[in-house]
Amino acid sequence: MGRAVGTSVRRMDGDDKVTGAAKYVDDLSFPDMLFGATIRSTISCGEIVNTHIGLPPEFVVADHRDIPGANHVALIDPDQPCLAEGPIRHYAEPVLLVAHADRRALFGVEARIRFDYRERTPNYDPERSDTCFKQIAIDKGDLARGFGDADTVIEGEYRTGHQEQLYIEPNGVIAVPGDGQITVYGSLQCPYYVHKALVVVTGLAPARVRVVQAETGGGFGGKEEYPSMLACHAAILAIKSGRPVKMIYDRVEDLLATTKRHPSVVRHRTGVTRDGRMTAMDIDVVMDGGGYATLSAVVLSRGVIHAAGPYRCDHLRIRGRAMMTNTPPNGAFRGFGAPQTQFAIEAHIDRMAGALGLDPLRLREINALRPGDTTATGQTLGKDASALPVLREAVKRSGYKQKRRAWQGTNRGIGLSLFFHGSGFTGAGEVKLASKASLELTATGARILVASTEIGQGTRTMLAQIVADAMALPYSSIEVHAADTDAVPDSGPTVASRTCMIVGKLLERCARDLRRKLGKLTPAEYFTRHGAVVVTAQYEPPPGQVWDDQRYAGDAYGSYAWGCNVVELEVDPVTFEITPTHVTAVAEIGRAIHPVMAEGQIQGGTAQGIGYALLEEVVMRDGRMANAQLTNYIIPTPMDAPLIDVAMIERPYAHGPFGAKGVGEMPIDGPAPAVVNALRHCGFDVRAIPATPERLMAGKLKVEELAVESFS
Amino acid sequence: MPAGASALSLARPRTLKAALALLAEDPELMPIAGCTDVFVGLHFGTSGQRRFIDLWGLDELRGIALVRPEPSEAPVLRIGALATYTDIIASALVRRRLPMLVAAAREIGGAQIQNRGTLGGNVANASPAGDTLPVLAAANARIVLRSAGAERRVAMGEYYTGYRTSVRQAHELITAVEIPPVAGRQWWRKVGTRKAQAISKIMMAGVRGPVVRIAIGSVAPTVVVADKTARCLSAGGTLAEAQALLGDEITPIDDVRSTREYRHQVAQNLLAQFWRETE
Numbered sequence: 001m002g003r004a005v006g007t008s009v010r011r012m013d014g015d016d017k018v019t020g021a022a023k024y025v026d027d028l029s030f031p032d033m034l035f036g037a038t039i040r041s042t043i044s045c046g047e048i049v050n051t052h053i054g055l056p057p058e059f060v061v062a063d064h065r066d067i068p069g070a071n072h073v074a075l076i077d078p079d080q081p082c083l084a085e086g087p088i089r090h091y092a093e094p095v096l097l098v099a100h101a102d103r104r105a106l107f108g109v110e111a112r113i114r115f116d117y118r119e120r121t122p123n124y125d126p127e128r129s130d131t132c133f134k135q136i137a138i139d140k141g142d143l144a145r146g147f148g149d150a151d152t153v154i155e156g157e158y159r160t161g162h163q164e165q166l167y168i169e170p171n172g173v174i175a176v177p178g179d180g181q182i183t184v185y186g187s188l189q190c191p192y193y194v195h196k197a198l199v200v201v202t203g204l205a206p207a208r209v210r211v212v213q214a215e216t217g218g219g220f221g222g223k224e225e226y227p228s229m230l231a232c233h234a235a236i237l238a239i240k241s242g243r244p245v246k247m248i249y250d251r252v253e254d255l256l257a258t259t260k261r262h263p264s265v266v267r268h269r270t271g272v273t274r275d276g277r278m279t280a281m282d283i284d285v286v287m288d289g290g291g292y293a294t295l296s297a298v299v300l301s302r303g304v305i306h307a308a309g310p311y312r313c314d315h316l317r318i319r320g321r322a323m324m325t326n327t328p329p330n331g332a333f334r335g336f337g338a339p340q341t342q343f344a345i346e347a348h349i350d351r352m353a354g355a356l357g358l359d360p361l362r363l364r365e366i367n368a369l370r371p372g373d374t375t376a377t378g379q380t381l382g383k384d385a386s387a388l389p390v391l392r393e394a395v396k397r398s399g400y401k402q403k404r405r406a407w408q409g410t411n412r413g414i415g416l417s418l419f420f421h422g423s424g425f426t427g428a429g430e431v432k433l434a435s436k437a438s439l440e441l442t443a444t445g446a447r448i449l450v451a452s453t454e455i456g457q458g459t460r461t462m463l464a465q466i467v468a469d470a471m472a473l474p475y476s477s478i479e480v481h482a483a484d485t486d487a488v489p490d491s492g493p494t495v496a497s498r499t500c501m502i503v504g505k506l507l508e509r510c511a512r513d514l515r516r517k518l519g520k521l522t523p524a525e526y527f528t529r530h531g532a533v534v535v536t537a538q539y540e541p542p543p544g545q546v547w548d549d550q551r552y553a554g555d556a557y558g559s560y561a562w563g564c565n566v567v568e569l570e571v572d573p574v575t576f577e578i579t580p581t582h583v584t585a586v587a588e589i590g591r592a593i594h595p596v597m598a599e600g601q602i603q604g605g606t607a608q609g610i611g612y613a614l615l616e617e618v619v620m621r622d623g624r625m626a627n628a629q630l631t632n633y634i635i636p637t638p639m640d641a642p643l644i645d646v647a648m649i650e651r652p653y654a655h656g657p658f659g660a661k662g663v664g665e666m667p668i669d670g671p672a673p674a675v676v677n678a679l680r681h682c683g684f685d686v687r688a689i690p691a692t693p694e695r696l697m698a699g700k701l702k703v704e705e706l707a708v709e710s711f712s
Numbered sequence: 713m714p715a716g717a718s719a720l721s722l723a724r725p726r727t728l729k730a731a732l733a734l735l736a737e738d739p740e741l742m743p744i745a746g747c748t749d750v751f752v753g754l755h756f757g758t759s760g761q762r763r764f765i766d767l768w769g770l771d772e773l774r775g776i777a778l779v780r781p782e783p784s785e786a787p788v789l790r791i792g793a794l795a796t797y798t799d800i801i802a803s804a805l806v807r808r809r810l811p812m813l814v815a816a817a818r819e820i821g822g823a824q825i826q827n828r829g830t831l832g833g834n835v836a837n838a839s840p841a842g843d844t845l846p847v848l849a850a851a852n853a854r855i856v857l858r859s860a861g862a863e864r865r866v867a868m869g870e871y872y873t874g875y876r877t878s879v880r881q882a883h884e885l886i887t888a889v890e891i892p893p894v895a896g897r898q899w900w901r902k903v904g905t906r907k908a909q910a911i912s913k914i915m916m917a918g919v920r921g922p923v924v925r926i927a928i929g930s931v932a933p934t935v936v937v938a939d940k941t942a943r944c945l946s947a948g949g950t951l952a953e954a955q956a957l958l959g960d961e962i963t964p965i966d967d968v969r970s971t972r973e974y975r976h977q978v979a980q981n982l983l984a985q986f987w988r989e990t991e
Contacts, residue, residue: 108757252756574981575903576974615906619968627968629756631911637822639907693903694974 004465004475005658008596012460012480017215025172025187025214030244033174034060035103036237037247039096039113040257041088044326044623045122048086048095052114059109060099060241067236069203073229074196077133080292080329082201082232088117090291090328091624092257094229099237099245122326122623126288127265131324133289134297136304138318138376138552146280146315150271153280154352158268158344159688160672162618163261163611165333166635167455169217171226171258172248175234181208182235188227189219190493191451195485197228202235213483219455220608221332224495225294226258255628259331260618262287262299262322266307266344271315276358276366278313285320285341290329296322299330301426303337305556306669308376309345310387310420311367316376327623332495334605335668338421339612346417346673347687350680360677361400364391364418377556384651384661386562386588391418393647394564398584403568407681411571415677418564419669422557423662424498427547430539430558435492437506438536439467439514443527445477446514448507449534450491452499453483457664458597459499465593466504466657470511473523489536497662500593501558502539504657509537542655559653561661562588565606565670567678568642576693578614580642580675588649590661598663599646605667607641613672615640617690720754723765728772728858732885734765736860739882741765745794746828748821749837770794773832773887776803781865781890789891790856793832797821800831810891812900812917813847819902820844822909832886838876838934841912843902845935848889849927850898850917856888857881865890868935875933896921897990901982905969913970916982920990922946926983931962931975938962941983951987955980 016022041048053061064071064083071085072078084095098109123129147153173186182202188194191211198209211231216223230247237245249257264287271280285304289296304320353360368387374380394416395401403414424430438449446467454460464478471478481488491503513535518526526533547554566584571577585606592598615634619626627633652659676686684691685699723741725731735741742761744750745768753759767773773794778787789809791800797817800806807814820826820843834842835855845868854865857880872878880886899918904910912930919925924946926938941958945951964975 574985575978577903631752632905632968634905634910637906637908693978694971697974697977 004468005593006591006595008594009461009465009475011458012464013454022215024169024217025174025185026248028174028185028214030174030176033244033246034099034101034237034241035106035247036097036099036234036245037106037109038094038233038253039098039110041084041091041093041095041115043088043117043119044091046088046117046119048084048088048115049118050116051096054112055098055109058100060237062097062236062240063095066240067201068239069201072200073232074200075193075225075228075294076297077293080294082229082236090326092328093291094233097233097237099241124325124327124620124623126263126286126323126325129323129325133293133322133324134300136300136320136552138304138316140376140378141315143280143282143315143317146313147271149273149279151274152355153269153271154355155269156267156348156351157687158266158347160264160340160343161690162263162330162620163333163616164255164618164633165220165222167218167220167222170249170251170254171223171230172246173227173231173234174244174246175231175238176244177238177242180204181210182238183210183212184231184235185212185214186227186231187216187223188213189216189223189453189455189495191453191483191485192490193225193493194228194231197232198235201232202239211485213453216453216455219494220334221336221495222259223455224332224493226331251630252628255633256625257328259294259329259333261333262289262296262330262337262340264288264303264340266341268344268348270348270352272352272356274356276356276363278311278367279315281308281313281316283307283318285318287320287322287337287340288325288327288330289322290325290327292329294329294331296330298426299332299337301337302422303341305377305422305426306338306420307341307345309342309349310369310418310562312369312373313367318376327620334608335665336496338665339609339669339672342419342669343672343689346419347676350415350677354680359404360416361395364416368418375556378553379555384559384588384590384653386649386651387418387420389649390562390564390586390588393649394566394584394586397586397645397647398566398568400566404681411573411682412568413571413678413681414566414568415674415679415681416564416566417670417674417677419666420560420562421497421662421666421669422560423501424558425496426556427549427554430502431541433492433539435502435506435539436489436536437491437503437510438489438534439507439510440534441514441523441527441532442479443524445473445479445523446471446511447479447481449481449488450503450507451483451485451488452491452503453494455494457601458594459494462500462593462597463504463507467507467511469658470508471515477523497561497664497666500660501653501656501662504593504660505655506537506539508657510535513537558655559590559661561590561663561666563666563670565674567671567674569675569678571679571682571684571696576696578679578691578693578696580610580614583610583642583644583671585644585667585670586647586649587663587666588651589663590653590656591650591659592648593658593660595648598648601663602646602648602667603644605665606644606671607636609668609671610641610675611636612668613675613689614691617692719762721763724769725765726769728770728887731765731767731770732858732860735883735885743767743836743885745830745833746796748825748829748833749839767794767885774799776800776805778805786893791831791889791891793886793888794830797826797829801826810847810851810894810898812850812898813844815900816843816847816902816917819904831889835889836880836886838872838878840875840933840935841930842935843912843915843929846915846917846927846929847900848891849935849937850919850925851891851894852925853889853891855886856890857884858887859884869937872934894919894921895923899986899990901985903978911969914975914978914982916979916986918986918990926986928962928979931964931979936962945987951984955983958983
């Protein structure tokens with residue numbers, strides 16, 4: 001059929017969002033609703049010994065003793081309290097909750113509550129931390145032999161900073177109590193994560209807890225785990241007061257208290273032959289987890305698996321650890337560990353090329369993964385392994401070779417990055433999730449029942465396109481049910497570039513199943529005779545996919561999307577300001593279900609990656625974000641974003657819906673290293689991002705110095 | 713946490729005379745106009761001000777014209793305190809007489825800020841990062857202050873007394889800025905944290921004429937008029953000598969936007985660029 005898939009149909013949520021009819025959580029209201037606020041720690045390490053509350057009785061105040069169930073935010077480890085009981089591990093840790101019927105009464109309320117602390121010396125350096133959340137080791141081949149085969153060994157250390165997701169709508173929820181039950185509406189990515197956390201904190205049976213996603217103004221991973229915390233807070237106040245409670249963060253609170261991208265330190269030692277073949281890779285990855293474990297273990301996992309980049313190397317050792325520091329917990333953010341480690345390898349490749357006297361493009365061509373090659377975890381790649389096709393297309397489209405020669409020795413630079421990104425949960429993750437999706441026949445077509453959320457990226461539209469074509473029905477006949485845990489099955493979290501490839505595939509199976517049931521009947525005819533019918537599909541791994549979690553070896557992902565960025569920029573010699581002038585972004589994503597939205601993901605991810613590379617710096621002072629305002633946390637405006645030329649290559653993946661793989665995260669893996677490599681082309685040695693003018697000023701090196709120093 | 717709106721009070725006089733009378737009675741009132749910084753302070757809870765007097769409706773403070781304050785004096789460019797950045801950008805008179813002010817106005821905030829923010833507000837706010845202040849200082853502007861009983865003019869170089877403090881008395885209003893004719897080529901450059909909607913990390917205004925004038929922002933508690941540097945260049949000193957003097961005339965700090973080292977280095981680089989481009 002192919003009527004909807006591959007065409008840029010009208011967005012299902014577009015009209016409501018453009019006209020203002022869409023209801024975000026702060027647009028919702030319930031009778032007798034209170035407004036809640038969070039009182040947070042003002043130290044980074046120590047404990048609370050006394051609490052002084054100077055509030056009149058019309059305020060509802062709750063602390064950890066008001067938690068009916070267990071006091072932790074259920075995610076991976078139960079280490080993070082929902083409300084601190086005494087010990088404090090980071091600034092802005094939630095301690096007390098306050099609610100009042102008048103929202104304005106809460107302004108300045110924190111000044112009327114005081115804690116006496118016993119302070120301890122905080123640690124902000126992940127490399128000096130004595131608490132490790134997670135360690136991962138990947139070994140392949142014989143490292144000593146690999147270094148023995150090398151002509152030279154090249155080392156390097158690369159650093160990345162925090163990054164804020166900066167969804168436009170801050171975090172917010174409303175908890176509505178009922179008779180022995182609770183319903184939470186919120187701006188969130190993962191209704192069933194919130195559901196699980198609420199069951200633990202409220203002590204209610206799962207059937208008595210309901211989570212409904214409100215229209216959500218962006219997530220980027222920042223609403224993967226944090227809404228679980230906020231939903232529990234609102235629920236505690238709602239249960240205590242017996243009234244609905246709305247909690248909406250303002251931008252400052254959202255920036256100060258919620259998760260960011262993990263800062264990282266990555267060290268490479270690479271054995272390479274004179275002609276540019278990598279024979280051994282020894283990689284050490286350290287990530288700063290912040291005060292509690294949250295998702296650090298899995299962020300680290302994706303980080304280390306992508307740490308060798310899209311390159312073949314028979315002998316390899318990767319060691320990774322996520323460490324505790326006394327800062328607010330870091331968490332999920334588009335890319336999920338891979339942008340950090342692929343920044344390191346891609347910057348390292350250009351330094352190696354300089355040391356070997358090779359063009360960085362040539363070094364990539366020699367070592368890029370090809371179909372049939374194995375990755376760091378020993379996964380044998382299928383025919384859709386597209387490192388060389390994306391590299392060649394990007395080089396051709398951008399005129400890389402000619403510009404590289406012409407701009408040598410000027411203040412213009414051009415740099416390249418090659419990258420890949422696994423779609424779906426890592427290793428056995430999808431098998432453990434065992435996601436389900438359902439499709440319900442309606443009188444006019446079908447209704448999609450999934451917990452996968454629309455957060456601006458186009459989930460509803462894209463899933464409806466897949467169902468429409470698999471059922472041979474018009475796109476306009478497909479509806480999508482709200483992400484409401486009382487009504488939809490757990491199709492897993494809306495993360496990990498999995499919604500299209502995994503959930504889309506489940507729905508494709510449902511749609512084909514339902515189509516078989518209909519036989520020659522139209523939905524209306526079938527509905528009239530048999531009434532509503534619901535079909536459900538559950539995840540099954542593609543045949544032959546094997547993962548060994550003990551050895552960290554095997555098929556880490558069902559498939560990978562592949563990308564190549566070429567960044568062109570200019571450095572102002574007076575101010576060291578960097579102006580990216582053009583980006584070529586080539587992506588191989590299997591199949592673009594909705595070409596305009598897929599390109600939008602690539603455009604947006606690339607712009608966000610440019611911000612990560614050049615502008616976005618979380619200034620931490622004493623464990624506290626010192627620039628927690630949009631005035632001083634600098635993201636790119638349209639005037640800062642270069643022209644981005646996107647080219648999509650489609651090499652269908654056999655187990656994705658209509659051949660599709662994931663696209664959401666990969667675009668942010670490539671811009672930062674391509675920027676830094678373009679700066680190297682201009683004669684600047686930058687190994688830490690953001691590459692601010694201040695950092696660039698300090699990193700100006702002559703190119704000949706670089707070559708000598710690289711062999712240290 | 714934002715300040716609760718119910719805790720605020722606002723007076724709205726219809727004439728300048730009424731405004732000055734209100735201020736004479738109650739010097740605690742904070743004059744406001746475009747509010748582009750006031751709202752930020754209230755929202756972040758960093759402003760202790762609770763009582764305001766809104767000048768926005770006082771059209772008599774809005775004009776841009778050539779005037780002769782003294783019959784013997786050459787005409788000066790008089791910009792009313794309530795002239796917005798958009799008014800300044802649109803004014804052919806300002807473009808002709810003081811193009812560096814137009815250049816500065818174009819780079820302030822975004823279109824919305826330029827529509828609301830006023831020249832008088834930028835002066836009154838007294839931020840070391842105020843973008844128009846180096847321009848006014850380099851142009852030898854005078855700030856016109858009026859109270860119920862009197863009017864006085866203060867040279868820009870003498871207007872600020874320290875970080876966010878000035879000679880303006882609580883019962884005085886800034887009514888206008890007067891800029892005498894500027895002899896020589898004008899030069900302006902802002903170095904912000906990004907290409908729009910950015911607070912300045914450093915900015916420099918320069919005039920290259922018979923007398924060289926240089927003023928720099930965001931490198932000290934107040935705008936710096938780099939007199940020694942300018943005199944050195946006026947007297948035919950080398951650029952290197954001038955750059956060394958400039959290094960002593962500024963006292964930049966590390967903050968969330970930039971570093972002391974960067975501001976030092978870039979101030980000297982900007983001086984070189986100014987000198988090169990105005991030859």
